[in-house]
Amino acid sequence: MKALVYHGPEKRSWEEKPKPVIKNPTDAIIKITKTTICGTDLHIMKGDVPEVVDGLILGHEGVGIVEEAGKGVSNFRVGDKVLISCITACGICDACKKGMYSHCETGGWILGHMIDGTQAEYVRIPHADTSLYHIPEGVDEEAIVMLSDILPTGFECGVLKGQVKPGDTVAIVGAGPIGLAALLTVQFYSPSEIIMVDLDDNRLNVAKMFGATKLVSKDAVKEIMKLTDGKGVDVAIEAVGIPDTFDICQSIVAAGGHLANVGVHGKSVELHLEKLWSANITITTRLVDTVTIPMLLKTVISGKLKPKQLITHHFDLEDIMKAYDTFGNAAKEKTLKVILANK
Amino acid sequence: MKALVYHGPEKRSWEEKPKPVIKNPTDAIIKITKTTICGTDLHIMKGDVPEVVDGLILGHEGVGIVEEAGKGVSNFRVGDKVLISCITACGICDACKKGMYSHCETGGWILGHMIDGTQAEYVRIPHADTSLYHIPEGVDEEAIVMLSDILPTGFECGVLKGQVKPGDTVAIVGAGPIGLAALLTVQFYSPSEIIMVDLDDNRLNVAKMFGATKLVSKDAVKEIMKLTDGKGVDVAIEAVGIPDTFDICQSIVAAGGHLANVGVHGKSVELHLEKLWSANITITTRLVDTVTIPMLLKTVISGKLKPKQLITHHFDLEDIMKAYDTFGNAAKEKTLKVILANK
Amino acid sequence: MKALVYHGPEKRSWEEKPKPVIKNPTDAIIKITKTTICGTDLHIMKGDVPEVVDGLILGHEGVGIVEEAGKGVSNFRVGDKVLISCITACGICDACKKGMYSHCETGGWILGHMIDGTQAEYVRIPHADTSLYHIPEGVDEEAIVMLSDILPTGFECGVLKGQVKPGDTVAIVGAGPIGLAALLTVQFYSPSEIIMVDLDDNRLNVAKMFGATKLVSKDAVKEIMKLTDGKGVDVAIEAVGIPDTFDICQSIVAAGGHLANVGVHGKSVELHLEKLWSANITITTRLVDTVTIPMLLKTVISGKLKPKQLITHHFDLEDIMKAYDTFGNAAKEKTLKVILANK
């Protein structure tokens, strides 16, 4: 089969690889029908994720069809249409029993990271019973690809951890795909104000179409304190992953408020406990567990959530080298998410 | 009347001051029967709390008898025995309606800070209806003094924010009075292990008597990771307020765990988001709201909580100058809390 | 002044009464600008609420202007535009401190019940500081009248107690004003399906316009089980108050689901514990506390909640006798809520 293979920083190719086979009775082999590229894949390409080795197939998102199921798989049969979670979960370790699939002892984020991933014609999914989800008849596959990672990430790490309530004032710092995923799902809870912060005006315009009520591009702290009469926001969602954006968040969260970190950080940050020790605030971190996929599926089916808004470009899977270029050049190409179809 | 008056860093005196009078209809004047000294009072004496002005009476804890009640006070009458909360709360502003009395728009921590405090023969308590609590007949007054500040602080900021559950492994970093207050109240929730961390062996011995199951004085991170088979603790309670102790806490909190900050910090800390972004942890800060005083009173009455364990020394109120010395020399004098009785 | 006065079952009149005066320092006198009639007022008129005495002024909803404020009132001044909560709360008793204003020791539902109410030119409001709410500039007064009782009731007793989550299937049994208030506010949480049950087709049509996704008028249990593939609903909201409708609710709630009772019941019901003991369900009751008025105000200001949808008829306050007839004849007149304006 063909697959997108990592060969060290800045080197990738679309090349022939052996079709995966069942290794454990709980594995399933999935024929990919649609996949996508994640911001994390770009980080890998830059060499920022050193545990990814030369020769690995990238990708941790996608939908497909069950090609083969191990003897220990009881929930899926050959021919089933499935959503692949970016998080592999055994369902039986301590972490999984707490719903913390991201810290599964034999799973977590391994696809396209520790084991071959989904940017290929076929992929092996370990612990298939708790790592795949049935796609109901009639649901648009492209929309569902957005449920592999980006929408659960924005929802679980940003919205749920932020404990957003009706009437709240929320700020989302970062209007990239993850920030926009938080924006789409935060509206499940009817906040009164959603302030979107980004330096890119195009992304802010998208945010406005997606439901943001206020846009801020400069002097974020000052602007947001002005918009909130000096009180700050009930919930600040960090969706970038650098010290500057974390700093905005800690400066704007109101007494009693929540700071929900979603961004992947490469450096430590300075936490101003000399101000915040008495502020009754809550700071959370989370790697997505994807335990909300069933809930999100229901909101997609009912039309409350429209994931296709996030999709800006389509490619054939075999054109994935070009798709990486387009996705990597997001500002210029106005890319949010791309869909790669395996014809 | 006589009172303990601040006259700038390192200067205090027990001197004559005018007896307080009702200023607003919701005020009450309380005749102090018992009060105490807080670690915060020592910080004030060092000049660390610049908003405290020369001439202010210190103290924010105590019990007493209602001497006079304003016309707007409906819950208390002359002669009632009362506990004074360290937090003054109007009960009607937005923060108070959320139970966040510490951020009351016209209250919060003001006693012995912005207005004259309780280390005196009499004190004026604003918003008396929501800042005083009835002391039931037969309850020991000395025990109740510990409910003005220290026990609600350990309980609300450490134990409740830490969301301690039966069977949990908890570490409390700092075995001073606040850490010990957390230790006493964390046992309400039946954790399996309570690891106490301090450099002072005397304090660790006290902690052991109070219910700690493990004591750690050196190489805290290494020791605690060993004690927890490399997993870390479910809840880390920071009860000191310096970067080093916060750092211990962030290094030992397990995936999915809580870090509840209780300590008063004077400097920022380095938060290792490059490790913690994916650890599903929750960090909280809180200034005590004292909203749990009614709950704590019930646990004292039922004998579940024995606050007198915290009291090591007794003085007459008029000997408060000496009491400050003893309290300020805690390591040598083995002081936890002192009781000052107004004869 | 003029007021609507109860004179025993089925007897009321619009008559001259003395203008109310301050009795306690925490009282305020409000000049009513807009009020309304509640289903409960009709119950009173039928003689179902025996504690209402001959001569009492009815009404527990409305907005107005502060005419006079007692000396113990600190939050309101003469001339302030205010919303009157149907629940009077002292803010300092045990129940109030728990946010359970409905069980306030000296308040609760007393307006138009134990003391003179709001269907008059003026009304005395005890505990004004915690029983009135400021109306921000520019907010439509008529919309705000719906926040005195009906919207907090549907929201607190139905939606919050029902713990509705995104993606849930919810059934609301009863499409009268209270059921419709639950329907409007349940959408704060983005359920996937909202099944509305009523015998009246007109009301079901209104429900559809208000956001119901399925309508059921006959064979409710059978129909709902069919609509939910035999699983039942995540949340059943009882908004009528008779054994038959409670019975529908207990028959359709899924394992793990919630049954939130909102209806005022005059009789006991048969609870089928022989089936439900193992069903992991939660049944709740609640008299509205109106603690969510500040939250609801924010959702009105942001346009998430449009309370005016509930208003079908307008009258001058002096025509209140006629308004009672129209409201009492709801099916024929297609009445939901009426607004009575004091010119």
Added chain:
Amino acid sequence: MKALVYHGPEKRSWEEKPKPVIKNPTDAIIKITKTTICGTDLHIMKGDVPEVVDGLILGHEGVGIVEEAGKGVSNFRVGDKVLISCITACGICDACKKGMYSHCETGGWILGHMIDGTQAEYVRIPHADTSLYHIPEGVDEEAIVMLSDILPTGFECGVLKGQVKPGDTVAIVGAGPIGLAALLTVQFYSPSEIIMVDLDDNRLNVAKMFGATKLVSKDAVKEIMKLTDGKGVDVAIEAVGIPDTFDICQSIVAAGGHLANVGVHGKSVELHLEKLWSANITITTRLVDTVTIPMLLKTVISGKLKPKQLITHHFDLEDIMKAYDTFGNAAKEKTLKVILANK
């Protein structure tokens, strides 16, 4: 092998049966070392559980050693010492993913009910990975038998559903094994008062030794209202399962309180909504899910929970016919739980 076999109402025998074999790859065969008898087994013997068929082996509690593990079992190996949950859970259906193992689509309470149970020398456990638990070295096996059913039942259905808080007043109606299990585990949360209600003085005496603070045998409602100054209890736990005891519970629950039903009911009850509709109460039902077994194990290991207090009698497994007689004659024999050892 030998097993205790049901042969219709009031007929059982200790007889030869075929040793169980693996049917599905996720099965394990367990050699029983210790088991016990449940009150439910007595109900079955009376013919109250009609789905139990002639020829079935009874029993749903016990500990043992893995004799054989199917190829799909990844968490257990031959020779492992294991606790058997009374609830069989696949871990992958909708109910299991919500932690509601009791409603597992292919599991739930099936042992000794729908399939052969644990009162035998060997038992087949389906879905072994999520239905068995490792027993740590050095933990007393007899204590652990109490974690198969009775302690999780009292804890999950009574204590957790009742949301008991420090300082609460709790009433437990019924001092049989289940009520006593609730009594032991409610103390995890440090309630101030635990009122135990039963007609049997012996059981009340046991309750006192186990930590009850008040005992009530007659005029329960009147006595409890007197003990609580007319307010009622914060949490009422129903641990019998008949209308009379449910009625006590609904009569004593305070405004804002919880009624947690644990008892297995055979008849409907009359729910006094005409009084309770405005009482802000919560009524819960639950079949045990046993999801708290890991938490309970930790409390046993730490000595917070001492399950052996519940064990009054010991028998060899081959004397199970006699053990049933003793257990069935609990009042006379003063039986709580019996241990049956397979030598």
